[in-house]
């Protein structure tokens with residue numbers, strides 16, 4: 001028998017549950033279908049447990065460096081790896097169970113457990129059951145991409161989801177991919193006491209950032225003893241008597257890296273390959289991301305795609321913002337669009353990188369004439385007092401219109417301080433408004449108006 005609802009949401013990630021809450025509050029009947037755990041990637045295997053681990057790693061690092069701050073700690077501190085993982089998973093579980101209770105009490109909601117697949121234009125099967133609705137919302141997220149690297153069948157390559165279930169700390173973790181996931185795990189495992197090697201195919205770590213940011217990130221990681229191999233070509237795996245081996249062809253360095261564990265962190269693949277999309281004729285691109293318009297509707301009226309699966313962002317806040325856009329347009333008479341938001345994100349190594357808007361390279365590629373304001377953390381009082389002077393801050397401005405195009409703050413509190421630039425961009429403020437703002441002393445953000453007042457063509461800044 002087919003059960004009919006006003007709306008079906010596939011995936012209880014970052015957009016699905018709040019959308020279910022809004023739709024049911026508006027009197028609609030909703031089926032929310034989830035095949036694994038509610039709360040999706042962020043809470044179960046993404047942001048929440050990693051940021052909890054980053055916090056433990058920061059404590060380990062601070063204790064190890066306490067003497068530099070005039071603080072003596074008696075016995076040699078040790079990281080209890082299992083206790084660290086238990087703490088992270090407990091935080092994750094608490095968040096998930098609070099969402100479970102929320103969904104349990106939602107009047108008008110039916111939570112269906114199982115894998116959803118289209119069997120018709122607006123019909124979905126889960127197990128042996130069939131569900132229909134005029135409105136269907138896809139919030140199916142993404143998973144770690146597993147590229148076809150030679151020798152993959154000879155080793156046990158881990159993904160971010162597997163790391164939380166390790167029984168012991170890796171002796172030597174080789175990480176393939178120097179993006180967000182690779183870098184965050186690299187630093188935390190190094191701080192837990194593992195040897196770590198990052199193997200990145202491109203010329204830079206965090207390759208989407210401007211080169212001086214990427215280089216500053218590399219400096220921070222190398223200073224902590226992380227080995228970085230960039231321009232890594234012909235990556236392949238094999239197994240020796242002592243464990244896995246990563247073979248790599250780089251311009252410098254050893255051709256083989258013997259390690260204890262391998263982590264693959266080379267990007268994400270949308271969970272759309274097993275959704276039966278062909279039954280609905282919903283279009284997706286060649287990587288499987290569902291094509292949507294600026295209001296997140298697919299080519300099929302009544303079907304929307306939100307979150308990582310639409311390729312419009314790959315962050316928790318972009319998925320949640322997708323929910324806000326769709327809910328506003330459908331329920332509040334809004335006219336919100338994806339193109340209205342300023343793309344921003346954090347990279348949670350220590351110190352964190354906060355990024356908003358366009359990088360300098362992106363601004364130039366988009367045809368802007370740019371002015372840059374820049375300052376190393378060695379000249380930021382708050383960073384000096386904290387003894388955390390690695391990194392820099394930077395603002396990118398259109399030389400003709402004086403519009404703020406973007407910013408990067410790589411230093412203590414960079415993930416928070418960046419919002420002072422983000423909000424200005426969102427409001428369409430000119431850089432002069434930022435220059436005239438009084439910020440609080442002593443903070444890292446205090447220097448944002450200063451760099452906004454020290455604009456010069458990029459070439460005039462010291463390298």
Ligand SMILES: Cc1cc2nc3c(=O)[nH]c(=O)nc-3n(C[C@H](O)[C@H](O)[C@H](O)COP(=O)(O)OP(=O)(O)OC[C@H]3O[C@@H](n4cnc5c(N)ncnc54)[C@H](O)[C@@H]3O)c2cc1C
Pocket residue numbers: 010011012013014015016033034035036037038039040041042043045046047048050051114115116117139140141142160181271274275306307308309313314315316317318319348
């Ligand atoms: C290690 C790691 C760290 C991260 N850190 C951050 C961070 O610090 N900040 C940040 O903003 N982002 C971070 N992210 C990214 C963030 O986790 C994702 O962008 C976010 O979770 C995407 O949310 P979503 O709602 O699109 O999908 P998801 O949260 O992935 O939810 C999708 C849900 O759909 C379910 N599903 C899929 N297919 C089906 C189906 N056919 N039937 C039923 N259910 C299905 C899945 O089981 C899943 O629960 C991180 C990601 C990783 C992997």
Ligand SMILES: NC(=O)c1ccc[n+]([C@@H]2O[C@H](COP(=O)([O-])OP(=O)(O)OC[C@H]3O[C@@H](n4cnc5c(N)ncnc54)[C@H](O)[C@@H]3O)[C@@H](O)[C@H]2O)c1
Pocket residue numbers: 147149176177178179180181182184199200201202205206207232235265266267268313314315345346347348
């Ligand atoms: N702080 C955050 O917000 C955060 C943290 C973690 C993950 N995430 C999300 O998860 C997504 C995925 O993260 P990710 O790090 O897996 O992807 P990514 O796209 O950020 O980085 C992947 C890296 O792997 C490299 N690479 C690709 N194929 C390779 C190969 N065969 N060999 C060697 N290197 C290769 C790429 O050049 C790139 O530098 C991100 O896009 C992000 O949206 C966000």
